[in-house]
Amino acid sequence: MKAAPFAYVRPGSLDDVLAELAGGDGKVLAGGQSLVPVLAMRLGRPATLVDIGSVASLGDLAVTDEVLRVGATVRQRRLERSAEAAAVPLIGMAMPFVGHRELRSRGTVCGSLAHADPAAELPAVAACLEATIEVAGPDGRRRVPAGAFFVGAMTTGASAQEVVTAVEFPVARPGEGHGFGEIARRHGDFALAGVVTRVRVGDDGAVLDARLTGFGVSDTPVTRDVTSIVDDGDALADLAREVVDTGGDSHGSTGYRRRLFRVLAARELARALRAARKERT
Structure with a gap:
């Protein structure tokens, strides 16, 4: 067509x-x-x-002590290859799974957020890191937490008269580790199930805070505080039953996706915890 x-x-x-x-x-x-x-x-x-390709102010890519700011016209490939991206390790972990290199050379970071595909990687990264999405409209600019920005499949909190102008990802802090994993039929396909994790530990290695975001398993990225169940396999199985509510299709049943989610959650939380503790040593 x-x-x-x-x-x-x-x-x-x-x-x-x-x-x-x-x-x-x-x-x-x-x-x-x-x-x-x-x-x-x-x-x-x-x-x-x-x-919006000619709006110069939307092409900013900059990092401060607090945030990595990515303008609306910044290509995914530019961010992936940038020195600035090192401040947010999850960017480097997730970006190779976003479509194919050729698509990342044209696709924008904010465009993926605005499209809000529930199986896309970047919305899940934004949700897990508690990123802030900047939106401009007829009433001025407003800043929306990623957790509130995605309201449904392919649906965001931005109106038809608004445009996403930037996203700000918080930079990694001392004692912070991350994990990213997904299962897809082929590399570059949207995920059947995916998990993004962030774990923070104290000087003694004890877990202070742990967040997990699932994608490809519901209408939006689903984020949970998992501080108390980082290494509890039974609790992660219960979490999978709660979080994964997408219907089955020709690529996998709901039960299959729950099994994928449970395995990915355990693996990526363990990876994030190891990274966080290593960073403390």
Whole structure:
């Protein structure tokens, strides 16, 4: 199939982007790796594509002592290969699993967040790290915690008149370790089940805080505090039954995905714990 007819504009400023989106019938185009297939299958029929590629202020990639800031037009491949990404180890762990290299060369980090595919890796990383997503609209800018940004499959808290301008990932702290794992039919496919973990330990190696985010298992990334069950296999099995609520399909039943989740959770929590304790030594 081919996309339904649409108008195309390429504004040079954020104000002009918002003016084009004011009618509510436009759609933001950044990398296009998620949007173009949707248009080709006519699952979406926007009247206007608003290309944000010429807005210079949206291309920032910078790291401070507190956060890694990624602008809306930063390509995934640019972030993957950047020195700045080292401040957030989960970026380096997850990025090779995001589609294929060719797609990452065009796709944007914020575009993946805005698309909100429940089986995508970057929304899960953002949720696990408690990243902040910056959104601009007719009423100004607002900052949304990642946990509140994803409200359903392919659905976010941003309105049709708003645009995601940046995401801020907190940098790793001393005594912090991470894990990332997923199972897919082929490399580059969306995950049948995936897990992102973050563990923090004290000077004595005791667990202070542990978070786990599952993806590909529900309508949104699902995050839980697992501080008390980091190495409790039975509790992780109970967690899998609670978290994995996606229906079965030709690629795997709900029960199969729960088994995948349980194994991945145990493995990636153990990996994160080892990394955190090693960082303390």
